Amino acid sequence: MNILFKKNTVILVLFLSLFFSCKDLTDLNVNPNGVQPETVNPNLIMPTVLSETAKAFVNLGFQDIAGVVQHTQKDAWFNGHNDYDWGGDQSWTSYYDLLRNNDLLYQRSVALNMDYQQGVALVMKSMIFGLITDLWGDAPYTSALKGEQGGVDFIAPKYDDQGAIYSGILSDLDKAATLLSKPKSAYSSIVEAADLYYAGDPTKWRKLANSLKLRYFMRISAKQPDIAKAGIEKIVADPTQYPIIDDASADATMAYVGNNSGDAWPSNTVFDISGSNYRRIKMSATLVKPMQATNDPRLAIWAKKVEIPLKVDATLPAGTDKIVSGVRYLSPDKVGTTQIDTDPNYVGLPPSVSQLPSGYNFNPTPGQTSVNPHVSYLNEIYMQAKGTLLKARLVSAAEVQFILAEAAQKGWAAGDAKTRYEAGVKASLTAWGLTSSYATFIAQKGVAYDGTLAQLIGQKWVASWTSATEAWFDYRRTGLPALTAGPAAKRKALPLRFYYMRDELNLNKTNSGAAVEKLETTVNSQSDGKNSAWSKPWLVQGTGKPW
Known part of the structure; x- marks a missing residue:
C-alpha cells in the first residue's frame, strides 16, 4: 500500500506541475465568485x-458643515460641529476611493x-x-488615480492648482x-435600476452637467469674472443646447432605502436604538430666528416645537x-443675567454658545446624554430610516435659480434677477412639499424681493438645508x-477650508508642502x-472675502 501511495503521489505531482507550467498564473488568480x-x-x-x-454629501451637509453655517448645533x-475643533487631520481618502471606483x-x-x-462618470468625476x-x-x-502605473509621480502625485x-x-x-x-x-x-438619481434619464443628467457648470x-x-460671465451667459442664451435643472422635479437627489444602518438616514433611531445621533442635533438659533421672522413654512417641516417653553414672570415669588400646564415658570431672580429664550414655539441653540451647550436654556439635565426639553429638536421625520423627504440633495433647482439671480444682479445676461430669485424660493418650497x-x-416682509445680494444669499442659505456645504462655499465667496x-x-x-491630513504631509511631503506654501495665512x-x-486658498485670495 505504501508503494502504491508513493507512486500515485508522484504521478499527481507530475500532473500538477505540467498543468501549472502550461497555464497562465493570472488565470489561476481569478476569483470564480467575484467580478x-x-x-x-x-x-x-x-x-x-x-x-x-x-x-458623502449628506455626511457633510447634514453633519459638521451644517454646524459651520449654523443650520444646526449639537x-x-x-x-x-459647533466649535470647528477639527484636529488638523481631515482625510480625503474616502473621496479618492470614490474616484477610483468612478x-x-x-x-x-x-x-x-x-x-x-x-x-x-464624467459628471460624477x-x-x-x-x-x-x-x-x-490645491489637490492631486x-x-x-494612477498609482498602479508606477513611478514616483503617481505614488506621490503632484498637486494641481485650484484654478x-x-x-x-x-x-x-x-x-x-x-x-x-x-x-x-x-x-x-x-x-434604470442602476441609476439611483434619474432612473436612466439622459436628459436629466445633461441638465445636471450644465447646472454643475453654473455652480463652478x-x-x-x-477670481475669473470674465470666464464666469461668458460661461453663464452662454448657457442661459441657448436653453435647448444647454438645458438646466429649472424645476424641483429634476433635482439631483437620492432617496434613502432604509434597509440597514448603511443605507438609512444618518440621524435615524431605527438602527441607532440609543437615539443619540438624533437627540444631539438641535436647530441653530441663527436659522430659527429669521425663519420665524418671515413665517417660513419650512420651519415646521424641519423642526419640532419646543417641548416645554420657558416663561419668566416678574409677579412670581423669588425662587420660583x-x-x-406644560410651561416652566421662572422668577427673574432664578434667571439673573443668564441668556434665555422664551419663545413658546421654536427655540434654537445659539452657535458655539458655551463649553456645555447641553445646559442651554436652563436644561435640568445637562451632560453628554442630556435630553433638553427647552430647545427645539429636529422634526420627527429625521428619526426615520427613510421617507419621501429624506433625500440626499446634490444639486437643486433652487440652487440653480439663485445662481442665475446672482448673475443677473451682477448685470450679466442671465434673465431677470427678481424672477430668478422668486423661482429659487418656489423651487425650494416645492422640494419640501410646500408649493x-x-x-x-413670497409676499412676506424680508422675503419679497428687495434687490440685495444679502437677501438672495440668505434665502439660498436657508434652501441649502441638509446640503449646507454649498452654503459654506457661498459664505466663503461672499x-x-x-x-x-x-x-x-x-x-x-x-x-475657510479643511486641513491637509498628516499622512499626506508626511508621505507626499514635497507636493503637499508646495500646496501648503501657496496658502495665505x-x-x-x-x-x-x-x-x-x-x-x-487661491479661490478667496485677494478677494477680501469672507473676512
Whole structure:
C-alpha cells in the first residue's frame, strides 16, 4: 500500500506541475465568485458610485458643515460641529476611493462604447473632484488615480492648482453634456435600476452637467469674472443646447432605502436604538430666528416645537421654578443675567454658545446624554430610516435659480434677477412639499424681493438645508450671510477650508508642502501655521472675502 501511495503521489505531482507550467498564473488568480475589473459591466459599478457620493454629501451637509453655517448645533460630542475643533487631520481618502471606483466605471464604459455611462462618470468625476478642491484647495488631479502605473509621480502625485482643477472640471462637464445629448432610445445599455438619481434619464443628467457648470462658474466668479460671465451667459442664451435643472422635479437627489444602518438616514433611531445621533442635533438659533421672522413654512417641516417653553414672570415669588400646564415658570431672580429664550414655539441653540451647550436654556439635565426639553429638536421625520423627504440633495433647482439671480444682479445676461430669485424660493418650497405656501410666503416682509445680494444669499442659505456645504462655499465667496463665530468657538471667525491630513504631509511631503506654501495665512490662522482651516486658498485670495 505504501508503494502504491508513493507512486500515485508522484504521478499527481507530475500532473500538477505540467498543468501549472502550461497555464497562465493570472488565470489561476481569478476569483470564480467575484467580478474582475477587466470584465465588469459598468452598470454594476454605477450604483456604488452614486450611492456613496450621495451619502458623502449628506455626511457633510447634514453633519459638521451644517454646524459651520449654523443650520444646526449639537449639545453633546459637539466640538467639531459647533466649535470647528477639527484636529488638523481631515482625510480625503474616502473621496479618492470614490474616484477610483468612478474611474473604473468610466474606463469600462469607454471600452464598451457606452456613451451614457461615460457621461454619468464624467459628471460624477466633476462633482467629487469639485468637492475635494472646494474643501482643501490645491489637490492631486491630473496625476491622481494612477498609482498602479508606477513611478514616483503617481505614488506621490503632484498637486494641481485650484484654478486648474476648476478648469478641468468645466471641460469634463462639457464632454459629459455632449455624451448625454441623445434621446434615451438611442442608448442601448441603460439599466434604470442602476441609476439611483434619474432612473436612466439622459436628459436629466445633461441638465445636471450644465447646472454643475453654473455652480463652478459662480464659484470662480470673484477670481475669473470674465470666464464666469461668458460661461453663464452662454448657457442661459441657448436653453435647448444647454438645458438646466429649472424645476424641483429634476433635482439631483437620492432617496434613502432604509434597509440597514448603511443605507438609512444618518440621524435615524431605527438602527441607532440609543437615539443619540438624533437627540444631539438641535436647530441653530441663527436659522430659527429669521425663519420665524418671515413665517417660513419650512420651519415646521424641519423642526419640532419646543417641548416645554420657558416663561419668566416678574409677579412670581423669588425662587420660583415650576412647571404648570406644560410651561416652566421662572422668577427673574432664578434667571439673573443668564441668556434665555422664551419663545413658546421654536427655540434654537445659539452657535458655539458655551463649553456645555447641553445646559442651554436652563436644561435640568445637562451632560453628554442630556435630553433638553427647552430647545427645539429636529422634526420627527429625521428619526426615520427613510421617507419621501429624506433625500440626499446634490444639486437643486433652487440652487440653480439663485445662481442665475446672482448673475443677473451682477448685470450679466442671465434673465431677470427678481424672477430668478422668486423661482429659487418656489423651487425650494416645492422640494419640501410646500408649493401651496409660496404665494403667501413670497409676499412676506424680508422675503419679497428687495434687490440685495444679502437677501438672495440668505434665502439660498436657508434652501441649502441638509446640503449646507454649498452654503459654506457661498459664505466663503461672499461673506453672506453675515455669520459670526460663537463665544466658545476655536477662532473668532468661521473656517475657510479643511486641513491637509498628516499622512499626506508626511508621505507626499514635497507636493503637499508646495500646496501648503501657496496658502495665505490670516490673522485667524497664525497659531496653526499655513496648513490651517483659517488660511485662504487661491479661490478667496485677494478677494477680501469672507473676512
